[in-house]
Structures are given as C-alpha cells and as structure tokens.
Amino acid sequence: MDELVVRISHCVENGKINKASPYPNAMKGMEGADELTKQALDAAIGPDAILQACNDGMQRIGERFSRNEVFVPELLMAAKAMHAVMAHLEPFFKSGTVKVKGKFVLGTVAGDLHDIGKNLVRMVVEGNGWEVIDLGVDVKSTKFLDAIKNTPGCIVGLSALLTTTMVNMSKTVQEIKIQFPATKVIVGGAPLTMDAALKMGADGYSHDPQGAVTFLDKISAA
C-alpha cells in the first residue's frame, strides 16, 4: 500500500487532524490527515483508496474502543481526523466517483440533549462510507418521519443517553414502524440492552459505533 495511504490511516486512528493540532502529543508538529490527504490526491492516489484508509483507521480505533483500550475522547478525535479527510473527498462523492453505501438518518430522541453517542456513531458510520443525515439532538418523532419520507431507502438510528428518554425512543420506533414498516431502525445508548431494543420494536441494537457499522453493512448487503 502507498506510504501516504498508510500514514492517512494512522492519522485517522490516532486522531491527528492536521499539522497545527497539538493532539496526540506523540505526533505534535507532524503532518496530519488534512495535509496528507491533499498530498495523496495531488499524487493521483484514488479517492477510493483514501476512503479505505479512513475506514481501516476508524475500524482499528473502533475495535480498540470496544476492547476498552481507548475511550470516547480518543474516538472523537479519530472521527475529527476522519472528517478532515472527508472534506477533501466530498467533491468525489458529489460527482459519483466514490459511491456511498447508503443513507443513514440519525438523531438523539426527544428530551435528550446528549450528543456524544450520536456524534460518535455519525462519524464512524460516515468514515465507513455511508451518507449520514444528522437530525441533531432532542429530535421529535415527526422530524424523524419527515426525514424518512424525504430519504427513500434510508436506515434510521436513534440515540439516547438518559434512562428517562427511553420512553420517547420507544414511541419514536413505534411511530416509524407504523408509517414506514419496511424501514430498518437501529437504536443505541448507555441505558439500552438488546432485549429492550427488540421489545420497543427496533431491528437492531449496538452498544458501540462499530456495531452500528456492522448492522448497516449487513442490511446493505442483504
């Protein structure tokens, strides 16, 4: 594999956004995902190869997160580095040179302002080649329904951190299933379990972002 591509992947995994970024300490002063992606494109390395490097980097950090070797801040930094790469790749997505795997409508349910879980999922899912329509936090079910209507074939992700907002999550899943029974819904959040997810009528549950990617890729491949 091209050295530049390997370095991009390494930057994504370690959350090195650009040369100016002080994080991580061990890479201070080094070029980051931003500069290296620009160099790679200038060197005529294909956007698909760069996207794959992103995916590999995010997958490695996602696996380390699942093993409790790194935590939310490190994962957020990796996602930020990935975003620096994606900013360069955006024209290729728009032109169709790089194809997205599918569309994923995502939001934190009504009454819950926590964005960590939702943002982590967004960043990791985007890094794995999906287009994410991020509805934000405190999202009412009507907003989810509108987004589904406007995004045919999408998969929906609902996030919540508070035990108290599980009720709203359940209501939202049920309303989606009544109006759009074919739409697949995955839920996630600290207070949830697979059992609770299935009881509320969701099609999937994941306790970490990598699990959401696995779910989406499986649906997409089916």
Added chain:
Amino acid sequence: MTDQQWITLQKIIKNEIVQPLPVGFIIDCPWLPNWYGINILDYFSNDELWLKANLKALQDFPDVMFLPGFWSEFGMCTEPSAFGARCIFPINEFPHAHKVIQSVDDIDSLPQPNPKTDGLLPFVLNRLKLAQPKIEAAGHNIRFAVARGPLNIASYLMGSTEFLTTMMMQPEKAEALMKKITLYLKDWLHLQMETFPSIDGIFLLDDIIGFMGEEEFRNFGMPYFKELYDANVSVKFLHNDAPCKVSAPLLPEIGVNLFNMGFDITLNELQQLTQHKVTLLGNIPPRDVLASGDVTKVREVTTQLVNSLQDKSKIIFSCGGGMPPGVSSENIQAFIKAVRT
C-alpha cells in the same frame, strides 16, 4: 432521612453489617411526580405538591432510605441555569438546559455565578427553607448538599462532544472551565451547608466520568472532584451510572465513600475495584426490571443479586442508577421483600 436512618447509613459506611439488610433509592423528578399522580411541571412549580409527594414516598416506604431525601431540584436545569442557560420545561417531560458556550473563546468571559441569587438556585434553597419545619415535623432532616458534578455541568454548558474534544485539543481551556465550575460548585455546596446545619453529606451526580479514560479522568476530573469532596462531612456520595471500571479504583482517593453505579457491572467486581473501601448502592436493572418487570421478575432478580454477594457489608440494595419513571409501589415492595427474606 430520619436520625435513625442517618445513623444506619453511617454504620454501613463504617463496615458494620446491619439487619435487616438495607434498601435505598435515589428519588427525584423522573419518578416521584408521576408516581404521586401529578405532572412534572406541577412538581417543579408548586412547593406544596413537591413536599406532599416526598412525604408520601416516605410514608409508603418507611424502611427505605431515600437519597438524598427531599431533593429540591429542577432536573438537569438546576446548576446550568446559574450560568444563564436557556431552560426548557415541557409540562410532563424532563427539563433540559441549552448550552451557553458556543466556542472555546466564550469560556474566559463566562460569568462566575453567585448561588445566592443566580438562576434557579435561590428557588431550590428557598423551597427547602419553607419546607424545613414540615420536613422536621415528619421526623426527617435535610442531610445532603446536592449538585450535578463538574464534568456533567461542563458538558451541559458546552455540549459533551465539544467539551471532550476541547480536553484533547485545548486542555488549558478545558481546565479553565473546570476551575470556574468547581469554584461555583464549592460556593453552591457551602451555601447549602451554611443554610442547613443538619447537612452532613455531599451528593454529586456525574455520568460524564464514564466516558473518559484514566489519563483524562486523572487530569480533567479527579482534581476537581477531590476539591469538592474535601469538606467536613461524613457521607461523600457519587452517582455515575455510565461505565465506571476506569474510575472505580480511584474513588477512595477522591474521598467518595458511597457510590451508586449502573447495572452493567457486578457489585462483587466493584467491591474489588474499590478495594472494599466504598459503600455501594445498587444495582438491579432500573428500567428493564424495576420499572418494566412484574413483581415476580423483580423478586427473582433481586434475590439473585442478594445471593450473588460474597460479602454483604458496605452494600445498600437499590437499582443501578436513580429510580426510573414508571416504577410501581408493588415493585418497590417486592424489591424490599426480596432483600429482607
């Protein structure tokens, strides 16, 4: 809490086995208003209903330690309100506060709140002052100074993603924010203690701890928690129902001696992680069992929990987290019975 309950709590913390086995729950706005039959906004806005709801819980479950007891609060809005956060109060949903820091540059100009006058804090305190004679007439006392923890408040003021990435990118700004919040919380806790001399405990709630690795927690959490718990009180209580394996070994060093955790860890494991120095309040699944299960399920899971313990000292039986919405009186009774038989 009554004098007897307070003595019992202190005995448990001092490693004495008490009989019958103790039961305690954190109760606040997610459970109490609807259980009492009123909507959440009425609970927040009507002092009499707030008091009656609390008294009714104590009357119905006299053997349960309700923690902190007579918690005067406005949900997640309480502490952020003093920084000027926009607070949203739907009629029968949980209130939430919007962030006030739009960029890291706002941190330096963020005002230092005065707990005596700012946001909802005067209302919190005055409600307790007005209710104090009736609380004492019912045989109870105000025992805890209560606040959301500094990481939790930082996340509300800034947005959790923004705060956690600021920790990594501009640590000096994150530290400045934590210092400002900690100073505010110290003022707030001390004001509560000054106002109510019966207070002999500090209760902080902070689930952002659970998202951090050890290095981040040691840098951005631990020093501030230590400062807040560094007070002359006998009970130092922490709630974090997010993951706690990283922070649990550090709890004794922080000064915490009572801990309410989530349900994703066993009490046996936590006893090991905390070197058996911390009293544990937990931890059957709050929503899936205590709220959604039937009496049989509650009894079964609670009995499993009791029987799973190799050492029942320094344990108060509860759910993993605060009492969730929708828990019936029957399920609470089933829980108590299962612990005590």
